[in-house]
Amino acid sequence: MRDETPQAQRQCRECRHFRNDAKYLETAFMGLTSLSSGYGSVRSDDGICVRHDRYLSARSSCPDFSLPAAHVDAGEI
Amino acid sequence: MTNIDTEFPRESIAAPPLRWRELWLKEDWWAIWLGLGIVVVAYVFFANGASIRWIAVTPAKWSTLSQLGAHFAANYVRYIAQFVAWLAVFSIALTALGHKAREFIPSFIVLYVLSVIIFALGQWDKANTYNLEPPLVALVLGLLLSNVVGLPRWLDAGFRVEFYIKTGIVLLGATLPFTLIIWAGPVAILQASIVSIVTFQVIYWVGVKLGLDRRLAATLGAGGAVCGVSAAIAISGAVGGKKEDAPIAITVVIIWAIAMIFVLPFVAQYLHLPAGVGGAWIGTSEFADAAGFAAAQTYGNIASSGAVAGTSDQSVFAYTLVKVVGRDVWIGIWAFVLAIIATTQWERTETGRKPEAAEIWWRFPKFVIGFLVASLIITLVTTSYSLADFNKSVVPTLVAPIKDLRTWAFIFCFLSIGLTTRFRELAGAGKKPFLAFSAGAVVNVIIGFILSAIVFAAHWENLVR
Numbered sequence: 001m002r003d004e005t006p007q008a009q010r011q012c013r014e015c016r017h018f019r020n021d022a023k024y025l026e027t028a029f030m031g032l033t034s035l036s037s038g039y040g041s042v043r044s045d046d047g048i049c050v051r052h053d054r055y056l057s058a059r060s061s062c063p064d065f066s067l068p069a070a071h072v073d074a075g076e077i
Numbered sequence: 078m079t080n081i082d083t084e085f086p087r088e089s090i091a092a093p094p095l096r097w098r099e100l101w102l103k104e105d106w107w108a109i110w111l112g113l114g115i116v117v118v119a120y121v122f123f124a125n126g127a128s129i130r131w132i133a134v135t136p137a138k139w140s141t142l143s144q145l146g147a148h149f150a151a152n153y154v155r156y157i158a159q160f161v162a163w164l165a166v167f168s169i170a171l172t173a174l175g176h177k178a179r180e181f182i183p184s185f186i187v188l189y190v191l192s193v194i195i196f197a198l199g200q201w202d203k204a205n206t207y208n209l210e211p212p213l214v215a216l217v218l219g220l221l222l223s224n225v226v227g228l229p230r231w232l233d234a235g236f237r238v239e240f241y242i243k244t245g246i247v248l249l250g251a252t253l254p255f256t257l258i259i260w261a262g263p264v265a266i267l268q269a270s271i272v273s274i275v276t277f278q279v280i281y282w283v284g285v286k287l288g289l290d291r292r293l294a295a296t297l298g299a300g301g302a303v304c305g306v307s308a309a310i311a312i313s314g315a316v317g318g319k320k321e322d323a324p325i326a327i328t329v330v331i332i333w334a335i336a337m338i339f340v341l342p343f344v345a346q347y348l349h350l351p352a353g354v355g356g357a358w359i360g361t362s363e364f365a366d367a368a369g370f371a372a373a374q375t376y377g378n379i380a381s382s383g384a385v386a387g388t389s390d391q392s393v394f395a396y397t398l399v400k401v402v403g404r405d406v407w408i409g410i411w412a413f414v415l416a417i418i419a420t421t422q423w424e425r426t427e428t429g430r431k432p433e434a435a436e437i438w439w440r441f442p443k444f445v446i447g448f449l450v451a452s453l454i455i456t457l458v459t460t461s462y463s464l465a466d467f468n469k470s471v472v473p474t475l476v477a478p479i480k481d482l483r484t485w486a487f488i489f490c491f492l493s494i495g496l497t498t499r500f501r502e503l504a505g506a507g508k509k510p511f512l513a514f515s516a517g518a519v520v521n522v523i524i525g526f527i528l529s530a531i532v533f534a535a536h537w538e539n540l541v542r
Contacts, residue, residue: 029323031504034306035307035367036238036307041099041441041443042304042307055317055318057430060430
């Protein structure tokens with residue numbers, strides 16, 4: 001699903017495929033809390049793109065950007 | 078569907094930009110508020126002729142169980158007060174960060190009780206004879222409980238390794254003269270920079286030669302060269318690594334870091350390195366702050382027992398200068414430079430991202446600001462005291478209680494490392510990433526030794542004399 005949102009708003013931060021909540025990351029990255037944390041400054045606001053399985057800055061973007069919608073494809077993650 | 082899918086519903090987990098909200102939504106800032114809050118309260122008491130010593134209670138030295146029992150019988154109210162104070166401030170901070178108080182509170186009770194036992198054991202007059210250093214005991218006990226006995230996952234709510242170590246580092250700043258940071262900082266930065274750059278190059282080069290993706294090689298390189306897991310995830314995000322890169326780096330860093338906690342202090346002791354030299358070597362050889370502090374504190378305790386020359390402070394201060402001032406603060410620059418390389422050389426269009434210099438600030442480990450400010454505050458307010466007066470009145474009523482609270486924060490951290498490290502749950506790292514990282518770790522240890530024990534030996538040996 002392509003989105004027609006203006007380029008300035010097409011950052012991963014606004015995308016429905018992006019997950020950067022600290023608790024989510026601590027669950028996704030097993031062992032993260034042993035010697036680090038999802039709540040630290042060094043992580044900035046990076047998160048996981050569940051569409052491309054990449055760990056990205058929230059300021060990244062790509063042609064598959066999609067705004068959150070009420071109905072999302074099943075089996076995406 | 079995996080567990081993570083059911084635990085985190087879709088479209089509710091992309092956090093909006095933090096901006097000023099970072100001041101209460103990042104643990105670095107909470108470590109600053111708590112650490113500096115304690116320092117300011119300690120100074121207010123001191124300035125009014127009192128001290129926070131009462132609440133900064135620690136187990137006394139003992140040789141018989143009856144002595145230990147008498148200590149707790151006489152001071153249990155102080156321990157309860159201290160527990161309540163820690164619980165209150167940590168609960169406020171962690172609740173603001175989004176944790177649940179109902180999970181944190183029982184978890185912290187477990188943590189505090191175990192910490193009291195470990196602290197008391199470390200005060201046994203035979204503890205050094207049996208190598209019962211509190212950091213090592215905390216780590217081993219934690220690892221046994223999490224890997225052999227098994228603990229429910231919800232208990233992890235109170236085992237916040239990074240939060241405790243950052244709070245401890247801010248408190249440590251209050252015990253380290255600012256003039257010492259100015260005097261010893263440049264050498265620490267020079268030494269750490271040499272080691273960091275060489276270590277990164279080795280891991281990256283070996284990784285690429287072994288066929289690893291350049292982004293994974295860079296993630297591993299930063300993990301070994303800068304600040305362990307924190308650096309690895311920072312660089313993985315900056316270069317747009319694959320989702321599995323960070324967990325691979327986490328696994329190899331944890332294995333190496335924990336092994337080094339047990340190896341470095343005793344190798345340093347075997348080589349009769351003075352406390353300051355040993356601390357500097359640990360600072361250049363350990364990757365993660367928390368693990369390194371466990372090793373440096375252990376070596377400081379070894380020095381306190383008289384087994385090597387120097388003092389406990391020399392080991393911890395040298396470690397802090399090399400690791401925190403020399404390595405940690407540069408993570409933003411590493412991320413910015415590698416983001417430029419990744420977006421201009423490795424993949425020009427994939428992530429559609431333009432690196433920004435502001436990233437240096439976004440990723441700056443802010444707790445270091447608290448460390449420096451704490452040092453500056455105590456240095457300024459005590460500048461009019463002669464050395465004799467400082468040692469006679471300032472140390473016992475102002476500096477020593479802050480140091481004791483710092484020790485508590487470190488024990489919470491060391492214990493939490495063990496309690497949260499479940500080896501079975503770590504991602505499989507694979508042979509190639511492990512080999513690449515190990516190559517850098519070995520070079521790291523060798524160069525760190527040459528710089529600490531030969532090139533700058535006199536500098537580190539005479540630290541705080």
